Amino acid sequence: MKDLYGKLKKKRGKAKIKASVLVILPDGKKARIIFVPCDKKRGWLALLSTDISIADEEIIRLYGKRWDIKVFFKMCKQHLKLVKEIQIRNYDGLIGHTSLVMARYNILSLFQRESVDQRSFGDLFRACNEELSSITFIDTLKRIMQLAMAALRNAHNLSERIINSILDLIMGEAIAYFGLNNSPMPQLEGGQRLICSSES
Template sequence: MQKSSDVLIELLRQALDSGIQASYVLFDSWFSFPSTIMKVLEQKIHVICMLKGMPRVYYGYNGQKWNLNALYKAVRKKRGKAKILASVIVTLGCNEQGEEIPAKIVFVRDCNRRRNWLALLTTDVHLPDEEVIRIYGKRWDIEVFFKMTKSYLRLAKEFQGRSYDMMFAHTSIVFARYILLAVESRESQDPRTLGELFSLCCDEMEDIKFASALLLLIELFKSAVRKF
């Protein structure tokens, strides 16, 4: 009954009103329109998303409007085989007060396609390029989660209906199953469930300082000389 972009904002409001705290909203190019990004920003939360080269979606740069492909050609790229090809500050549009909304676009080399690139956008213009990539990479865990719930826990297949409440309940039950299986897997396989023992082992394996390592090497050298 509603546009998917409007539902996105409504669900985001519900999550924030319920007390969930987050620094960023992550989504792929399906929702990455400037108007949608600006609506999310109105909820006092930043966006990190993948961009798609759409010919009629424009970004402000150097006083002109550019679509993503034209913008990539216009910016100066790093030489060599750098993973981060370029980053640039653009504007998405103006808010109700007439203020321009800045954003950063980071162009990344696409390792799966020769001579190709990907573009990530963040409304947090002070975030380093590497951090933008690292945070967006968390989305892959979410994709794996949905793949597992759909393939093995029958998400969206176990029931059929048009009631929002029914779909909401079904989704909650499936996610509860996943949580139970994840807890069981953690307790039976993951050494972190050993609690304090795991922390003590980590403390013992903590990296030693350079000066301490140098002294150890000198002592080993002295011992070897004595034996010789």
């Protein structure tokens, strides 16, 4: 593996993948070997996948999930005494003991996450951030108004004129409060434009 790594052209800098190569195993099957950065002395870790249709990034992601599972069982066995804490042969007792060990692990993981670990929610955080940056205030207000109109129609037997009057009043106050008097008014479903009482 070391000789193979030495022959490959490596990506520079802080690349997630240092190198990737397609190889033929002794049994004739094809496999993909991916070299990723590692904290160990040699500086790299080799991941092998016999499914060559999977992208390199997906192989790394799946390996990461598998590694988390291995760490979980190692912690439960070595530090939370999953195997050695009690001597029992009763099936219900074994299930109860295993459940308690896993509950301990979850509590300790939560404590570490809240006290020590500085990671965010990652993809979820980024997705929310991207959505917020791609929507303007006036578009957000439009969505709120559409939901409000639907709720008024469903909850009460009000005429469209009364509903529009309520919404015009709300929009007028909101636009005046946020100083958006010169902003273009949002179009609701069906091309309807809100006429705010603060402009009239």
